[in-house]
Amino acid sequence: MSNPAVAVEAQGVTKIFGSGEEQVRALDNVSVTIRENEFFTLLGPSGCGKTTLLRLIAGFEHPTDGHILLHGEHIAHLPPFQRPVNTVFQNYALFPHMTVADNIGFGLEMQGMPKQDVARVVDEMLTLVRMENLGRRRTSQLSGGQQQRVALARALAPKPKVLLLDEPLSALDLKLRKEMQIELKRLQNETGITFVFVTHDQEEALTMSDRVAVMNAGNILQIGAPRTIYDHPSERFVAHFIGETNFVEAELIEIDGRNGRVQLPSGAEVPASLPDVDLSPGKVTVVIRPEHVDLVPDAGVLQGTIDNVVYFGTDTHYHLHLDDGTPFVARLQNQRDSAAAFTEGDKAGITVKDNAIQVLVD
Amino acid sequence: MPDTVALPPRSRPFDVRYMPGFTSMAWLCLIGLYAPLLIMAFFSFNESRSVTTFTDFSFRWYQIAADNAGVKDATILSLKLAALSTVFATIAATMAGLATTRTRSFKGQAFVFAVINQPLMIPEIVTAVGTLTFFGIIKQVTGIQSFGFLVLAHTVFCIPFAYMPIRARLEDMDLTFEHVAADLYASPWKAFRYVTFPMMLPGIIAGAMLAFVISLDDVIISLLVAGAGETTLPVWMIGQLRRGLTPEVNAISTVLLGVTIIFVSFFFFLTFRKRK
Numbered sequence: 001m002s003n004p005a006v007a008v009e010a011q012g013v014t015k016i017f018g019s020g021e022e023q024v025r026a027l028d029n030v031s032v033t034i035r036e037n038e039f040f041t042l043l044g045p046s047g048c049g050k051t052t053l054l055r056l057i058a059g060f061e062h063p064t065d066g067h068i069l070l071h072g073e074h075i076a077h078l079p080p081f082q083r084p085v086n087t088v089f090q091n092y093a094l095f096p097h098m099t100v101a102d103n104i105g106f107g108l109e110m111q112g113m114p115k116q117d118v119a120r121v122v123d124e125m126l127t128l129v130r131m132e133n134l135g136r137r138r139t140s141q142l143s144g145g146q147q148q149r150v151a152l153a154r155a156l157a158p159k160p161k162v163l164l165l166d167e168p169l170s171a172l173d174l175k176l177r178k179e180m181q182i183e184l185k186r187l188q189n190e191t192g193i194t195f196v197f198v199t200h201d202q203e204e205a206l207t208m209s210d211r212v213a214v215m216n217a218g219n220i221l222q223i224g225a226p227r228t229i230y231d232h233p234s235e236r237f238v239a240h241f242i243g244e245t246n247f248v249e250a251e252l253i254e255i256d257g258r259n260g261r262v263q264l265p266s267g268a269e270v271p272a273s274l275p276d277v278d279l280s281p282g283k284v285t286v287v288i289r290p291e292h293v294d295l296v297p298d299a300g301v302l303q304g305t306i307d308n309v310v311y312f313g314t315d316t317h318y319h320l321h322l323d324d325g326t327p328f329v330a331r332l333q334n335q336r337d338s339a340a341a342f343t344e345g346d347k348a349g350i351t352v353k354d355n356a357i358q359v360l361v362d
Numbered sequence: 363m364p365d366t367v368a369l370p371p372r373s374r375p376f377d378v379r380y381m382p383g384f385t386s387m388a389w390l391c392l393i394g395l396y397a398p399l400l401i402m403a404f405f406s407f408n409e410s411r412s413v414t415t416f417t418d419f420s421f422r423w424y425q426i427a428a429d430n431a432g433v434k435d436a437t438i439l440s441l442k443l444a445a446l447s448t449v450f451a452t453i454a455a456t457m458a459g460l461a462t463t464r465t466r467s468f469k470g471q472a473f474v475f476a477v478i479n480q481p482l483m484i485p486e487i488v489t490a491v492g493t494l495t496f497f498g499i500i501k502q503v504t505g506i507q508s509f510g511f512l513v514l515a516h517t518v519f520c521i522p523f524a525y526m527p528i529r530a531r532l533e534d535m536d537l538t539f540e541h542v543a544a545d546l547y548a549s550p551w552k553a554f555r556y557v558t559f560p561m562m563l564p565g566i567i568a569g570a571m572l573a574f575v576i577s578l579d580d581v582i583i584s585l586l587v588a589g590a591g592e593t594t595l596p597v598w599m600i601g602q603l604r605r606g607l608t609p610e611v612n613a614i615s616t617v618l619l620g621v622t623i624i625f626v627s628f629f630f631f632l633t634f635r636k637r638k
């Protein structure tokens with residue numbers, strides 16, 4: 001096969017909760033294709049429909065409209081317990097009346113696997129999540145990170161085709177979260193299972209994922225590799241949600257496929273990347289990342305006045321306002337023992353690195 | 363300032379413990395509640411027949427009660443009745459608990475809830491009269507005379523008591539556990555068998571124990587509904603009391619009190635133990 005096989009596919013899925021006045025459109029005509037063995041992340045703010053999409057895949061909810069396919073097959077008629085997908089729930093929900101080992105073995109027992117085989121797989125799983133000697137423990141005696149691992153092991157033990165993870169790390173403190181991020185990545189590599197991962201933490205999404213879908217208000221705005229999403233956001237929301245960024249009003253004057261030229265408010269004409277839609281020349285908003293610019297004493301392509309300088313160790317953040325009043329941030333890497341090149345109140349020119357200007361759709 | 367009460371630094375803004383006279387009031391209530399019981403228990407160990415002057419410690423009245431054939435029959439009947447109605451009431455209450463917490467909310471759910479709990483609100487004597495009338499009609503029409511009527515009356519009466527702790531337990535249990543079970547290939551029945559049921563079991567046991575003591579201690583329903591020769595222990599005691607207070611009745615009451623305390627303590631242990 002030339003194309004990697006498809007694990008999960010949503011076709012025009014709409015989910016409406018409630019009716020009449022209180023109707024909530026949790027998902028609005030969402031289509032997405034998740035490939036096999038992929039680490040796929042749903043990223044978006046609270047209430048944008050991430051959990052709803054997972055619950056539709058797991059079978060706890062039914063789409064109001066549209067279809068969900070698993071490995072190319074319709075699964076609408078399958079109740080949750082017949083779907084070969086497992087979920088790691090946000091609050092872990094480990095069974096309190098069972099030991100760690102019983103929790104991990106639960107899915108296998110339910111599938112009717114013989115007792116010795118269950119015990120063997122449970123041991124494998126305990127090793128996989130590095131909890132070898134804790135099988136006999138009660139779940140109430142575990143730390144947050146350990147509970148997280150047990151929840152993972154329990155969901156992985158039946159070797160599902162697809163693992164759904166609903167903000168599995170959000171309850172952990174920062175240090176543990178970083179550790180578990182690496183751990184999750186390792187588990188995904190070792191098992192080769194498709195991971196559908198939900199988070200509202202953009203950094204987590206960028207560091208872990210093969211591809212990211214950015215969601216807002218029941219829609220998927222953009223799907224792409226972390227780099228693509230970061231460097232070439234297609235919409236204002238995506239650019240804003242992922243990392244710090246500058247928005248500058250400009251005039252699109254030349255279009256050549258995905259490349260073009262824009263005229264900035266200063267009058268300077270610079271090359272820019274275009275989003276993957278039909279555009280016509282005219283007013284546009286462009287995105288310039290703070291770390292993709294430099295400050296110079298002469299004119300540059302944009303001019304502004306420095307309001308504030310913040311030293312961060314590895315870099316220094318310069319908060320400016322452009323001559324037309326637009327706020328702008330520049331982030332310059334620090335050299336050893338170098339003094340800040342500009343101070344508050346200075347006028348500065350801004351230069352932009354090649355290919356660092358992205359035109360937005362809106 | 364002499365007449366302000368010194369509050370501990372982290373007290374609640376309103377704490378009844380610092381109301382004047384609260385402590386003496388509380389003691390008065392406790393004494394009013396428990397002193398009669400203690401005195402009754404005390405005199406059940408009296409050697410003499412008097413229930414007002416204590417002569418010597420003895421188990422004499424317990425022995426007499428145990429040897430009394432009337433007491434023995436009444437006790438057996440009471441236990442049988444309590445056991446049967448507890449089983450039926452607990453099963454019904456479990457199903458009612460599941461129906462009111464584990465199904466999609468349905469039309470008339472509040473109504474069902476109210477109907478189940480009605481016996482708690484209606485005066486017991488009214489329930490008893492109603493049951494008596496109703497069963498009277500059935501008995502007349504069918505000609506059936508049966509212990510089953512008494513069991514049925516007790517079952518219905520005990521359901522709300524069994525239902526309350528079961529429902530409380532189910533409402534406490536996160537639905538996610540059942541979702542996890544379903545996610546891990548457990549059919550609805552297996553999810554119930556291996557997850558819901560074991561997790562709600564403390565509630566079921568608590569409900570059963572409450573139902574058991576309620577049935578065991580009931581007088582009014584038994585008095586009115588029981589057929590000829592069906593004398594429960596409390597009914598037998600009422601009959602005795604008509605002839606005057608005896609240490610024998612004190613002894614039986616003390617045993618009933620003991621059983622009730624054990625069951626209710628266990629109930630509270632199951633219900634209020636730190637939930638995890």
Ligand SMILES: Nc1ncnc2c1ncn2[C@@H]1O[C@H](COP(=O)(O)OP(=O)(O)OP(=O)(O)O)[C@@H](O)[C@H]1O
Binds near residue numbers: 026046200
């Ligand atoms: N069972 C439900 N009944 C009614 N509305 C619901 C239900 N489930 C979700 N919603 C609504 O659908 C929208 C999407 O919810 P969802 O839980 O998918 O958000 P989310 O992206 O997972 O958010 P979070 O990051 O806070 O978990 C919200 O507006 C929510 O209030």
Ligand SMILES: [Mg+2]
Binds near residue numbers: 050051052166
């Ligand atoms: Mg969610």
